[in-house]
Amino acid sequence: MADFEPKIVGILCNWCSYAGADLAGTSRLKYPENIRIIKVPCSGRVNPLFIIKCFQQEGIDGVLVSGCHPGDCHYTTGNYYARRKFALMNKMLDFMGIEKGRVQFSWVSGGEGAKWAKVVEKVVADIKKLGPFTKFK
Amino acid sequence: MADKLISKEDLNTLIDNLAKDIDVFAPVKKGDMYLYSKISSSKDISLNGKNTKKPLKEVFFGQSEELISFKTAKKEIEIIESEEDGKKRVIIGSRPCDAAALPILDEVFGWDYKDSFYLDKRERTTIISITCNEVEESCFCTSFGNISPSSKEGSDLLLTDIGESFYVEVVTDKGDAIIEGNSNLFKKAENISQKDKRQKEAVEKVKRRVELEGLKEKLDINFEDPIWKEISQKCLGCAACTYLCPTCHCFDIQDEMKKSTGKRVRNWDSCAFGHFTQMPGHQPRTEQFQRFRQRVIHKFKYYVDKFNKTACVGCGRCIENCPVNMDITKVIEKIVSS
Amino acid sequence: MIEDLKEKAKELLTSKKVDVVIGYEAGTYKDYASPSFAKTAKDVDRFVWNKNCVNNLAIYITKAKGKVGIIAKGCDVKSIIGIIQENQINREDVVIIGIACDGVEIDGEKADKCNFCDVHTPKIYDILIGDKIESKESSQDKYKEVAEIENKSPEERWKYWKDTLSKCIRCYACRQVCPLCYCDKCFVDTTVPQWIPMSVNEDNNMMFHMIRAYHMASRCIGCGECQRACPMNIPLNILSKKMTKEVEEMFGYTPGVDIEAKPAIQDFNKKEDPDKEFIM
Numbered sequence: 163m164a165d166f167e168p169k170i171v172g173i174l175c176n177w178c179s180y181a182g183a184d185l186a187g188t189s190r191l192k193y194p195e196n197i198r199i200i201k202v203p204c205s206g207r208v209n210p211l212f213i214i215k216c217f218q219q220e221g222i223d224g225v226l227v228s229g230c231h232p233g234d235c236h237y238t239t240g241n242y243y244a245r246r247k248f249a250l251m252n253k254m255l256d257f258m259g260i261e262k263g264r265v266q267f268s269w270v271s272g273g274e275g276a277k278w279a280k281v282v283e284k285v286v287a288d289i290k291k292l293g294p295f296t297k298f299k
Numbered sequence: 300m301a302d303k304l305i306s307k308e309d310l311n312t313l314i315d316n317l318a319k320d321i322d323v324f325a326p327v328k329k330g331d332m333y334l335y336s337k338i339s340s341s342k343d344i345s346l347n348g349k350n351t352k353k354p355l356k357e358v359f360f361g362q363s364e365e366l367i368s369f370k371t372a373k374k375e376i377e378i379i380e381s382e383e384d385g386k387k388r389v390i391i392g393s394r395p396c397d398a399a400a401l402p403i404l405d406e407v408f409g410w411d412y413k414d415s416f417y418l419d420k421r422e423r424t425t426i427i428s429i430t431c432n433e434v435e436e437s438c439f440c441t442s443f444g445n446i447s448p449s450s451k452e453g454s455d456l457l458l459t460d461i462g463e464s465f466y467v468e469v470v471t472d473k474g475d476a477i478i479e480g481n482s483n484l485f486k487k488a489e490n491i492s493q494k495d496k497r498q499k500e501a502v503e504k505v506k507r508r509v510e511l512e513g514l515k516e517k518l519d520i521n522f523e524d525p526i527w528k529e530i531s532q533k534c535l536g537c538a539a540c541t542y543l544c545p546t547c548h549c550f551d552i553q554d555e556m557k558k559s560t561g562k563r564v565r566n567w568d569s570c571a572f573g574h575f576t577q578m579p580g581h582q583p584r585t586e587q588f589q590r591f592r593q594r595v596i597h598k599f600k601y602y603v604d605k606f607n608k609t610a611c612v613g614c615g616r617c618i619e620n621c622p623v624n625m626d627i628t629k630v631i632e633k634i635v636s637s
Numbered sequence: 638m639i640e641d642l643k644e645k646a647k648e649l650l651t652s653k654k655v656d657v658v659i660g661y662e663a664g665t666y667k668d669y670a671s672p673s674f675a676k677t678a679k680d681v682d683r684f685v686w687n688k689n690c691v692n693n694l695a696i697y698i699t700k701a702k703g704k705v706g707i708i709a710k711g712c713d714v715k716s717i718i719g720i721i722q723e724n725q726i727n728r729e730d731v732v733i734i735g736i737a738c739d740g741v742e743i744d745g746e747k748a749d750k751c752n753f754c755d756v757h758t759p760k761i762y763d764i765l766i767g768d769k770i771e772s773k774e775s776s777q778d779k780y781k782e783v784a785e786i787e788n789k790s791p792e793e794r795w796k797y798w799k800d801t802l803s804k805c806i807r808c809y810a811c812r813q814v815c816p817l818c819y820c821d822k823c824f825v826d827t828t829v830p831q832w833i834p835m836s837v838n839e840d841n842n843m844m845f846h847m848i849r850a851y852h853m854a855s856r857c858i859g860c861g862e863c864q865r866a867c868p869m870n871i872p873l874n875i876l877s878k879k880m881t882k883e884v885e886e887m888f889g890y891t892p893g894v895d896i897e898a899k900p901a902i903q904d905f906n907k908k909e910d911p912d913k914e915f916i917m
Contacts, residue, residue: 210851211824211832214844218834220558232912242905246888249911250854250902253883257786257876258847259795268917281917297795298840331870352868353806362806363836437666533672535696537810539868555834566835569808574826587700622814622866623692624664624671 168223168289171216172199172282173208175241178230178271185275193279194286197226205229206240210251213265217298224264224289228281231269241269263288264295300475302488303467309484310458310465311341314391316481321387324358326351335390346392346460350435354545354616355397356404358390359420362542366416366552368562383416388424389477396440396614398428398453400545406606407548416565425473428454429465430497434504437615439628441505446612448505449498459494466494507615509628511599513635518600522592526637530630531591533623538569540617540625541594546610549575570594595630638736639686642708642766645734647678649706655732656703661690667744672697684708686766691741691748693860695816699725706732708766710741711756715858715893716816718760722900723856725819735762737770743865749874750861753779761896782872783879798843804869805842811863811873812849817856824848850876855884855901858893887911 174180180201186193202208208227216225227248235241248267255265266288268281305313317323318339325344327336332352338344370377405421408414431438431448440446451457455474458465467485469475478485521527541547551568554561568575570593576584584590602610611627618626646658662673662683670689674697675681686708695716698705705726709717714735721728737758740751757770778784786794809825812818825833825845833844850857850873857877864874884890888910890901 211848214848215830215832218844232907239905242907242910243903245910245912245916246902246905249887249915250851250880250883252915253887254847254851254854254880256791257794257879258798258843259789259791259793261791266917267915284917298844363838532674533697535810535813537813537866538808539810539866542806542808543868551835553835555836564834564836566837567806572809572826574822618666620868622810622862624666624669626665629665 166290166293168196168286168294169221170197170224170226170285170289171222172197172226172228173212174199174201174227174270175205175207175229175236176201176203177236178234179205179228179268179278181272182228182270182274182278185272186278187275189275191275191279193282196286196289197282204235204237204240205244205248206235206237208244208247210247210254213251214298217295223292223295224266224285226266226268226281226285228268228270228278231271234271260297261292263292300469300472302469302491303478303485304464304488304490305458305467305485306464313477313481313484314338314341314344317389317477321389323389323391325391326393335393344392346429347432349433350394350438350614350616350619351397352616353543354400354614355390355393356400356545356548358388359401359424360404360408360417360548360550362567364416364565366563366565368560371559371561383419385423388420389427390424391427391429392458393426393428393454394431394614395428395448395450395452395454395457396438396446396612397545398426399440399446399450399612400614401426401453403546403602403606403608403610403612404548406608410606425455425477426453427456427458427474427477430457430459431501431504432460434501434506435615435619437507437618438505438613439507439509439615440613441502442507442509442511442613442628443609443611448501459497461490461493461497466490466497507628509631510635511609511631514599514631515603517634517637518596521634521637522596524637526634527592528588530633531588534571534587534591534625535623536571536573536587536590537622538567538571539620539622540627541569541571542567543616543620545612545614545616546598570597595627595634599631638767639684642686642734642736643681643684645764645766646675646681646684646706646708649732649734650675650678650681654704655706657701658706658708658734659694659697659701660684660708661686661692661694664689686736688740688742691743691865693814693816693862695720696814696862698731699816699819704730704732706734708734708736709759709762710736710738711754711759712750712858712860713816714759714761715756716860718893718896719817719856719858719900720819721896722898723817728896732764733759733762734764734766735759737765737767739770748861749864750859752777753859760894780878780882782875783882786875786879798846799839801871802842802846803839804871805837805846806869807837807842807845808868810866810868814862814866815853816860816862817853817858824852846873846876850880853877854880855888855890856892857881 213225216222229241266285270278325338326333328345365381368379408417451470455471457468549568550565552565598610649655658675661670664671693713695713753775755772757772884901888901
């Protein structure tokens with residue numbers, strides 16, 4: 163498993179996390195290239211079905227969902243609703259027997275390029291440990 | 300093709316012998332229900348006559364059947380035909396009603412377009428039915444002239460439990476071939492009176508009955524009748540009745556793609572669903588009563604018009620499994636008396 | 638009780654306060670009761686009330702046209718509360734004929750939900766049939782089956798659900814029978830995008846049931862109709878109960894209690910919602 167390079171889908175809100183990832187890039191920070199980013203208007207837009215759909219795809223091993231910090235939502239409250247949805251989704255995935263760490267959540271602001279790089283590093287390391295995802299394939 | 304006798308022990312030997320070379324399907328107890336499953340030994344089989352949850356059609360017309368698969372590479376598409384193993388198959392212990400549903404399905408799958416997937420499986424399968432020991436409260440097979448707990452319609456052999464052994468009635472050459480191939484296990488038939496008694500008892504156990512007299516004539520003219528709204532009011536639009544019906548055969552073919560591979564799958568579909576007749580921009584059946592009407596008229600009129608037989612065998616599964624107790628026999632009664 | 642019920646239903650219909658009264662009539666299979674719709678006082682004579690009146694009739698109020706009178710047990714009223722909370726009907730358009738109920742039976746056995754019933758007398762009603770029954774705190778653990786699964790390892794859980802849900806034939810009886818599943822177009826029926834492929838196999842079945850249960854979070858009142866309707870006897874209650882349990886624990890919300898409350902999933906708590914526990 164040493165040379166296993168996971169593919170991870172990142173679902174990022176337009177206003178904070180996407181900008182944070184952008185900043186990481188313009189600051190020339192290095193982080194693993196295992197993540198493929200999809201931009202959504204707000205973390206509140208993330209339907210749990212997006213996560214499920216990711217896992218149906220060939221070769222996807224993990225999902226990272228990221229949005230603005232609580233209180234910073236561009237739409238004022240979107241991420242508060244998202245937080246409840248993610249909390250439930252997290253419990254649901256665990257209850258069905260999907261390993262912890264396959265789906266992760268983070269708050270990354272537009273100024274946190276360095277945090278973004280760290281978050282991706284952690285997610286990639288976690289998923290490398292878990293190995294390829296073969297469920298739902 | 301004379302009748303035979305097989306002892307219960309020898310039947311088990313027969314099943315074990317058959318299972319060595321060919322696929323044998325039989326009712327198997329799984330959890331709290333019976334299902335037709337492939338068996339490898341006579342130990343797995345349950346011949347106590349309880350109705351299986353899913354009908355026999357599943358063995359010929361699976362819920363999700365892969366028709367072809369394909370691969371894409373650059374601009375090329377490679378198509379891979381699904382190959383059947385071509386093995387002979389035997390079904391042991393099917394109910395006579397389930398067996399009687401097969402000639403009904405044969406009509407629709409072999410009428411205009413010859414459905415090779417269904418017909419191929421049908422061709423290489425021998426059906427050994429068994430006279431029902433137990434009759435369910437929902438059974439109403441005797442309402443149809445040619446079907447009963449001991450009818451031979453659709454079967455190749457019919458077994459009747461006469462105590463120590465099974466009385467074997469030979470219906471077709473396919474059935475006869477099984478006997479020919481294992482002639483040492485079968486004995487000369489005797490005890491016809493016992494067999495007749497058991498069959499008569501089984502028929503008498505069926506209490507539910509529906510009068511079909513006059514139904515077709517009513518259905519010919521009552522499409523617009525307000526009665527449809529009234530009788531279908533409680534129908535919720537699930538597919539428990541259609542999926543578990545031995546003669547319902549509607550399907551939808553869809554391509555399911557992954558990154559570079561895909562398959563074309565035929566899935567059961569149901570007229571009870573709101574999206575069943577959905578076309579781009581138009582839905583001819585917008586309300587549940589129209590969908591319910593379709594189910595009844597299809598079974599008791601359209602099918603009769605086309606193939607001169609009713610697409611219902613009275614297995615009672617729709618009555619047993621309906622969450623709101625929609626009873627097809629009562630529906631028919633109401634239509635006839637309307 | 639039944640005479641009182643019939644009298645009240647007839648009164649509603651003859652005074653034109655409602656267009657239809659939804660109740661129960663004797664069924665035709667085993668000793669089942671079956672939903673019944675009375676449009677005239679004469680139709681009401683078909684009505685019955687007994688241990689077998691297990692169906693949750695609230696499913697029909699979002700389908701019915703005009704003003705509706707509905708015979709509802711305490712648990713069914715919880716569903717009606719949910720439907721009104723979500724603005725699917727107006728409170729004024731439904732006349733709730735509440736029934737004081739001390740438990741119903743499925744195939745001669747006490748229904749699971751009745752073991753934990755806290756609404757022998759419905760929470761809200763316009764007319765009450767029968768004498769009020771005090772609800773006692775149940776000594777049984779409502780989440781026993783949930784805990785049994787929680788105690789397994791992730792691999793065991795996965796295997797359990799895979800085996801259990803592989804039986805599913807996707808007839809969607811669970812969805813159709815649920816009073817809170819009122820969407821015009823279900824996620825599983827959309828084709829663009831097709832969230833869940835139509836093929837029936839373990840993976841697709843699992844995805845369907847995960848999302849179905851997830852959609853019921855903070856809305857499912859535990860009437861158990863999904864499990865009762867399932868022809869393949871899949872314990873769907875466990876999934877819904879798990880969600881209800883989590884909603885109670887994390888957000889302190891119980892569905893079907895307060896008609897004025899916002900369902901947990903349509904609400905948030907800035908300070909107290911879980912955050913650091915699972916979000917980086």
